[in-house]
Amino acid sequence: MNSSTDLGADWLARRNDEAHARRLVAQLERLGHTVVLDPAA
DSSP: HHHHHHTTTTHHHHHHHHHHHHHHHHHHTTOOOOOOOOOOO
């Protein structure tokens, strides 16, 4: 059994998007902003 099929076909894309969002939030916080994300449904 392939582990990628267990996680779903778009697992890697979702993981990369989440990591990118965390990096962007951290960048804004370093610039002095308070960040609150409201994920779209």
